[in-house]
Each structure stands twice: as structure tokens, then as C-alpha cells.
Amino acid sequence: MNHAHSQRPESTLPKRGQPIAPDFFRYIAECTYDWESWLGVDGKLLWVNAAVERFTGYSAAECMQMDDYPFPLIASEEHPRLMGFIKQMSGGSTANNVEFEAIHRDGSQRWIAMSWQPMVDETGKSLGVRVSARDIADKRAMREQLRLHNEHLEQMVQERTARLAELERHRAKMEQLAALGELAAGVAHEINNPLAGIRNALLLIKRHLPPEVKHYNKFELIDREIDRMSAITHQMYQLYRPSQQKAALFSIRRTIDEVVSLSLPLSRKTKVNVETHFGSTQTNNELRPDEVVLREGELKQVLLNLVHNAMQASRSGSSIQISANTDDRSLTLRVADQGHGISEGHLRQVFDPFFSTKALAVGQGMGLGLSVSRSLVEAMKGTIEVKSEVGVGTEFTVRLPRRLEPIE
Numbered sequence: 001m002n003h004a005h006s007q008r009p010e011s012t013l014p015k016r017g018q019p020i021a022p023d024f025f026r027y028i029a030e031c032t033y034d035w036e037s038w039l040g041v042d043g044k045l046l047w048v049n050a051a052v053e054r055f056t057g058y059s060a061a062e063c064m065q066m067d068d069y070p071f072p073l074i075a076s077e078e079h080p081r082l083m084g085f086i087k088q089m090s091g092g093s094t095a096n097n098v099e100f101e102a103i104h105r106d107g108s109q110r111w112i113a114m115s116w117q118p119m120v121d122e123t124g125k126s127l128g129v130r131v132s133a134r135d136i137a138d139k140r141a142m143r144e145q146l147r148l149h150n151e152h153l154e155q156m157v158q159e160r161t162a163r164l165a166e167l168e169r170h171r172a173k174m175e176q177l178a179a180l181g182e183l184a185a186g187v188a189h190e191i192n193n194p195l196a197g198i199r200n201a202l203l204l205i206k207r208h209l210p211p212e213v214k215h216y217n218k219f220e221l222i223d224r225e226i227d228r229m230s231a232i233t234h235q236m237y238q239l240y241r242p243s244q245q246k247a248a249l250f251s252i253r254r255t256i257d258e259v260v261s262l263s264l265p266l267s268r269k270t271k272v273n274v275e276t277h278f279g280s281t282q283t284n285n286e287l288r289p290d291e292v293v294l295r296e297g298e299l300k301q302v303l304l305n306l307v308h309n310a311m312q313a314s315r316s317g318s319s320i321q322i323s324a325n326t327d328d329r330s331l332t333l334r335v336a337d338q339g340h341g342i343s344e345g346h347l348r349q350v351f352d353p354f355f356s357t358k359a360l361a362v363g364q365g366m367g368l369g370l371s372v373s374r375s376l377v378e379a380m381k382g383t384i385e386v387k388s389e390v391g392v393g394t395e396f397t398v399r400l401p402r403r404l405e406p407i408e
Contacts, residue, residue: 029047029049030049030050032049032051033051034051034132034133034134035048035049035051035052035054035055035112035132035133035134036048036049036051036130036131036132036133037049037052037069037070037130037131037132037133038119038128038129038130038131039086039089039128039129039131040127040128041090041126041127041128042090043086043089043090044069045063045064045066045069045070046128048060048063048064048069052073055073055102055104055110055112055133055135056073056102056103056104056105057104057105057106058072058073058105070082070131072103073102073103074100074101074102074103075100075101075102075103075109077101078100078101081100082100085098085114089116089118089129089131090129092118092126093116093118094116094117094118095114095115095116096115097113097114097115097134098113098114098115099111099112099113099114099136100112100113100114100133102133110135110137111135111136111137111139111140112133112134112135112136113133113134113136113139114131114132114133115131115132115133115134116129116130116131116132117129117130118130191229191233192230192233195226195229195230195233198226199223199226202219202222202223202226206219245295245296245297245298246295246405247293247294247295247403247404247405248293248294248295248296249287249291249292249293250291250292250294250296251288251290251291252278252290252291252292252299252324252326252331252333253278253290253324254290255296255299255300255303256276256278256303256322256324257276258300259300259303259304259307259322260274260276260307260322262304263304263307263308263311266308266311266312267311270311270312270314270316271316271317272310272311272314272315272316272317272318272319272320272337273318273319273320274307274319274320274322275319275320275321275322276322276323276324277321277322277323277324278290278323278324278325279323279324279325279326280325280326280327281325281326281327282326282327282328283327283328284328287402287403289326290324290326292326292331292400292402292403293402293403293404293405294331294380294400294401294403294404295376295380295404298376298379298380299376299380299400301372301373301376302373302376302377302384302398303322303333303335305369305370305372305373306335306373306396306398307320307322307335308369309369309370310335310336310337310339310394310396311337313337313339313340313394314337314338314339315338315339315340318337318338318339319338320335320336320337320338321334321335321336321337322334322335323336326402327402328402329401329402330399330400330401330402331399331400331401331402332397332398332399332400333397333398333399333400334395334396334397334398335395335396336393336394336395336396337393337394337395338392338393339393339394340390340391341388341389341390341391341392341393341394342386342388342390342394343390347386347387347388350370350386351370351371351374351384351386352371377398377400380400380401380404381400381401381404382398382399382400382401383398383399384396384397384398384399385397385399
């Protein structure tokens with residue numbers, strides 16, 4: 001096929017090394033992708049290429065008719081700055097990538113980067129200024145994404161720093177509590193011997209006195225208080241002493257029944273009923289559904305502490321729910337009451353030594369039961385958690401491995 005009719009004649013194209021006709025420079029400027037303008041020495045528009053329409057919606061011919069070009073094409077808040085730059089252009093200044101917000105005739109806006117440099121002829125006479133504008137919408141979008149990303153990173157750093165500071169405070173507090181606990185355990189151990197001596201001396205005196213002696217009935221009160229002091233020192237000692245028990249195979253259902261039996265006196269006194277539930281999702285047959293390999297005595301003590309606390313916090317006539325669930329790897333125990341609940345501010349402190357939410361009238365211990373329970377649970381590689389709602393009740397959840405040690 002003959003395409004000669006659709007092509008520029010070969011003779012009209014410039015040859016290599018030959019002078020280029022002025023019209024070809026106009027073709028180059030017209031076909032440039034960027035928005036190109038030529039402003040005279042007085043700042044008036046002399047020429048603008050067709051790309052202006054892609055940026056602003058106005059044709060080159062429309063721009064040539066504007067008395068105040070390029071102000072109608074730039075956002076009004078940018079006009080004072082643009083005016084300053086035009087004055088600099090008239091003084092022969094050069095600039096690169098100065099950002100402005102251009103206005104399309106449909107009202108939309110886009111960011112452009114302007115560059116300009118003075119134009120002179122071969123004699124050095126000023127011909128005005130060449131202004132080139134490039135679309136930087138994608139660049140601005142990436143810059144905004146980078147800014148948001150940096151803000152997110154800064155926020156993460158601040159959160160991580162705050163978390164590290166909190167962990168450091170927690171570590172310092174734990175070290176302090178550990179030191180106090182060690183001291184308390186040592187003091188408790190030393191107090192036990194004098195207490196035993198006091199009790200023996202009291203029994204000897206009581207044995208040789210007739211019941212008719214005045215204040216003879218106070219001996220029982222003194223004996224009960226010695227028991228209470230002994231129980232408190234025992235709990236303090238347990239906080240940091242290493243466990244002496246070995247893991248053994250036993251039935252968790254039987255252990256819960258024994259805890260319920262031991263709690264019967266307090267259950268009658270508080271008029272709080274106890275209900276038990278057992279479930280299992282076990283899939284292998286290595287153990288029976290209710291069997292675990294843990295330290296039975298210590299687990300029984302934990303359950304007894306939780307059940308007694310629940311009874312003391314419950315309303316008369318309400319119920320306590322004790323549930324146990326096993327799977328192939330873990331044991332989950334829950335003790336839930338329908339008591340007064342614990343405020344959110346106190347929830348963080350319930351496991352701290354010597355902290356108690358019980359009323360003074362209760363007269364039960366010194367807030368060591370939950371601290372001891374947590375120590376025993378963690379020594380068996382488990383966790384203990386609490387959730388509570390004031391006026392609704394409290395639930396403690398103990399999670400333990402199904403087997404603390406391999407079965408011998």
C-alpha cells in the first residue's frame with residue numbers, strides 16, 4: 001500500500017547537520033506533554049501550548065484572551081505567592097519545581113510544579129520568561145501516604161515506648177514485691193516458732209487453772225487468734241517458697257467434690273449453694289476425661305481459696321458455679337459467683353499481696369489468698385484470670401496444662 005499521502009514529504013524534514021527551520025521548534029513546543037508558556041518582559045502571555053487544556057480545561061486560544069493569565073488557572077489562595085514569583089521572573093530569576101494548586105474549569109483541583117527561566121536572543125536581549133508546569137498529583141499522593149506512614153510509625157514508637165516504660169515500672173514493682181516477699185517469708189518462718197511456744201505455754205497455764213477463774217473463757221479466744229496468726233504466716237511463707245509437691249495422676253472431679261465438702265461449714269454459714277459441672281473434649285485415650293497429672297494438694301488449695309472467696313462475696317441464697325473442662329492438653333477451671341462484684345479500679349490489684357476487697361467485718365485473712373493462688377498456679381505453668389461486673393458477680397478462670405510431668 002502507498003502511505004505517501006499520510007506522511008510529511010521527506011524533503012520537508014530537516015537533514016542531520018542542516019539548520020532547523022523555526023517552525024519545527026514550534027512543533028516541538030506544541031507537542032510537549034508539560035504545560036508550556038512564554039511570558040513577555042511585561043509579564044503578559046505571548047504563547048501557550050495545547051497541553052494547557054489537559055491541565056485546566058481551557059484551550060490555548062481562551063488563555064490568550066485572558067488579561068490576567070495565569071491567575072484564573074491557579075487557586076485563589078495561591079495568588080499572593082504567584083504575584084511575588086512573577087515579579088521575580090521579571091527580574092530574571094530562575095526557579096525549579098515550585099508547587100501550586102491549579103484550578104480546572106469544572107472546579108476540580110490538581111497540584112502542579114512550575115519551573116521557569118529567562119529567555120534571551122543571540123545579542124543577550126531579554127525575550128521574557130519560559131514557564132513549564134508538570135502534573136505532580138501522583139507525587140503529592142505518595143508524599144501524603146509517606147507522611148501518614150511516618151505518623152503511624154511515630155505513633156507505634158510512642159506506644160511501644162510507653163509500653164516499655166510500663167513494663168519497666170512493672171518489673172521494678174515485681175522486684176520490690178519479690179524482695180518484700182522474701183523478707184516476709186523469712187519473718188513468717190521465724191514467727192512460727194515463738195507462736196508455737198506461746199501456744200504451748202498457754203495450754204500449760206490453762207490445764208492448771210480451774211474453769212471458775214475469771215476470764216477463763218478468754219483462753220479459747222486467744223487460741224483462735226493464735227491459729228489465725230499461724231495461718232497468715234503460713235500463707236506469707238507460701239508466697240515465695242519453692243514447691244515441695246510432685247505431680248501425680250488424680251481425678252479433678254474427685255478433687256472438686258472434696259473442696260465442696262471442705263467448704264460445707266462456710267456454705268451453711270453464708271447460705272450459699274455450690275453447683276459443679278464437668279465437661280471434656282478429649283480425643284485420645286491416654287487419660288480418662290476427668291484425670292490430670294498435676295500437684296493435687298496445691299490445686300486443691302487454689303480451688304479452696306477461690307470457693308471461700310466466692311462464698312464470702314455472695315449474697316445469701318445465691319449459688320456458686322464450679323466448672324471443669326478438659327481437652328487433650330489443658331484443664332480449665334472456673335469459679336463464678338453472683339456476688340457484689342469488683343470495681344474496675346480494684347481488678348488490677350486483686351492478686352497483689354495484702355490487698356483485699358472484703359469488708360473488715362468479715363475478718364478473713366490479710367489479702368494473701370489470691371496472691372498465694374497465683375503463685376501456685378504459675379508454678380504449675382498455668383494462668384489465673386478474673387473478670388467481674390459490679391452488682392452482677394465475679395468469675396475466676398484457671399488454665400493449667402493437662403500434664404505437668406510425664407506419667408511414670
